[in-house]
Amino acid sequence: MDKFKVRGGKPLRGRIEIGGAKNSALPCLAATLLTADTVTLHNVPYVRDLITQRRLLEDLGATVLTPELRTHKVTAGNIEVFEAPYHLVKTMRASVLALGPLLGRFGQAKVSLPGGCAIGTRPIDLHLKAFEQLGATVSLESGDVVARAPKGRLVGSVIDFEKVTVTGTENVMMAAALAKGATTIRNAAEEPEIEDLAELMNKMGARIKGAGTSTITIEGVEGLGGAEHTIIPDRIETGTFMVAAAITDGEIEIRSCRPDHLTAVIEKLREAGVEIDELNPSTLLVRRSSAGLVARDVTTEPHPNFPTDMQAQYMALMTQADGESKVIETIFENRFMHASELIRMGADIAISGNTAVVRGKRRLMGAPILASDLRASASLVLAALCADGETVIDRVYHIDRGYETIVRKLRSLGADIERIKEGLVAEVETEV
Numbered sequence: 565m566d567k568f569k570v571r572g573g574k575p576l577r578g579r580i581e582i583g584g585a586k587n588s589a590l591p592c593l594a595a596t597l598l599t600a601d602t603v604t605l606h607n608v609p610y611v612r613d614l615i616t617q618r619r620l621l622e623d624l625g626a627t628v629l630t631p632e633l634r635t636h637k638v639t640a641g642n643i644e645v646f647e648a649p650y651h652l653v654k655t656m657r658a659s660v661l662a663l664g665p666l667l668g669r670f671g672q673a674k675v676s677l678p679g680g681c682a683i684g685t686r687p688i689d690l691h692l693k694a695f696e697q698l699g700a701t702v703s704l705e706s707g708d709v710v711a712r713a714p715k716g717r718l719v720g721s722v723i724d725f726e727k728v729t730v731t732g733t734e735n736v737m738m739a740a741a742l743a744k745g746a747t748t749i750r751n752a753a754e755e756p757e758i759e760d761l762a763e764l765m766n767k768m769g770a771r772i773k774g775a776g777t778s779t780i781t782i783e784g785v786e787g788l789g790g791a792e793h794t795i796i797p798d799r800i801e802t803g804t805f806m807v808a809a810a811i812t813d814g815e816i817e818i819r820s821c822r823p824d825h826l827t828a829v830i831e832k833l834r835e836a837g838v839e840i841d842e843l844n845p846s847t848l849l850v851r852r853s854s855a856g857l858v859a860r861d862v863t864t865e866p867h868p869n870f871p872t873d874m875q876a877q878y879m880a881l882m883t884q885a886d887g888e889s890k891v892i893e894t895i896f897e898n899r900f901m902h903a904s905e906l907i908r909m910g911a912d913i914a915i916s917g918n919t920a921v922v923r924g925k926r927r928l929m930g931a932p933i934l935a936s937d938l939r940a941s942a943s944l945v946l947a948a949l950c951a952d953g954e955t956v957i958d959r960v961y962h963i964d965r966g967y968e969t970i971v972r973k974l975r976s977l978g979a980d981i982e983r984i985k986e987g988l989v990a991e992v993e994t995e996v
């Protein structure tokens with residue numbers, strides 16, 4: 565298993581380019597299953613989860629060409645299997661995104677119950693309940709969810725989600741696009757990735773309105789066609805590099821990003837003493853303010869509020885801020901696994917239920933630590949970058965799921981980080 569070796573204490577300086585959003589590319593790739601025509605997606609990040617999603621499409625019978633590294637041309641003309649198998653779903657929960665399009669287009673779908681990040685129980689009951697409301701029958705057979713539309717086609721309905729769910733909203737949008745009649749989603753997720761998916765689907769001929777707000781309407785159509793689309797920049801990668809600039813007391817120009825997708829993060833970081841200049845609509849210049857970092861509480865909530873996917877990185881930052889801050893996690897239970905590793909490095913963090921109290925301005929010391937999930941790994945890398953001495957982070961396959969060539973990017977900013985492959989030091993980061 566690969567590890568990262570980090571020698572901390574170097575301020576990161578320079579420029580980096582943000583890649584495409586993993587959480588947008590995943591549903592957009594799933595949406596290619598809605599048509600027999602070719603859908604071309606640009607700016608698909610080269611990360612493990614997308615490789616898994618591509619495998620899933622190919623296993624189902626789609627052809628995926630990559631004329632360039634980050635361009636996928638998908639043709640799902642000959643779909644003969646309607647099943648996302650366990651060996652893929654267990655490594656990536658987003659495989660459940662195959663359910664909506666398969667059910668919408670073919671009236672049948674089978675997906676193993678998901679695995680993915682170890683961040684608490686992550687049920688898909690809301691997705692399944694919504695499919696039932698669209699007229700599907702859903703049953704659990706030997707660990708698989710089997711969904712069928714009795715007359716081969718779903719029927720539009722009103723879906724009122726009792727809890728905001730991102731992939732649930734996306735699954736319903738995809739399932740309802742080819743249903744008979746109109747569907748309204750209430751209490752829909754408002755994430756930028758939902759808007760991006762709707763934009764792609766509308767280019768394919770879908771009739772979706774309101775994506776990006778809490779009420780989405782989908783007018784079912786008879787068929788969808790090919791389209792070409794560029795995936796939005798990854799807002800979580802952007803936020804992670806913003807914290808990297810602040811935590812190492814460096815200065816990073818972050819290019820090809822969408823600051824308007826990160827309003828809550830930018831606001832919170834500014835409150836906490838991070839200077840963020842918007843050089844133009846897609847470039848940020850980020851550095852710690854001369855007055856230093858100050859502790860500020862944060863609560864994770866659905867978009868447009870502070871995202872749970874930035875909680876771990878923000879907690880790492882708070883270990884260096886002046887004062888005491890509360891980090892409250894309201895989306896996922898068990899999403900504080902990075903805290904115990906940060907404590908091993910010298911952080912002062914007390915957890916009680918969904919609240920972490922961080923006493924800041926602690927000197928972090930390098931230590932052997934374990935990554936436990938995707939965003940936790942990012943927070944450990946950030947902590948290691950500002951710690952004294954050497955940190956070895958094990959199980960970095962988690963970070964490979966969502967951050968493209970992170971070692972290469974950090975090294976280009978002056979970080980002393982290397983990937984260790986089975987005991988050997990990799991000179992150049994292997995593309996994952």
Ligand code: UD1
Nearest residue numbers: 587658686687688689690691728729730731732873895896
């Ligand atoms: C997506 C993101 C993930 C992010 C999360 C929250 C993708 C591929 N992943 O995950 O990075 O952390 O949104 O912003 O886009 N829930 C249920 N029943 C369901 C579905 C969800 O109880 O059927 C609960 C979950 O356990 C969680 C909350 O709803 O407590 C939100 O989860 P959800 O928005 O569905 O997360 P994902 O879509 O899996």
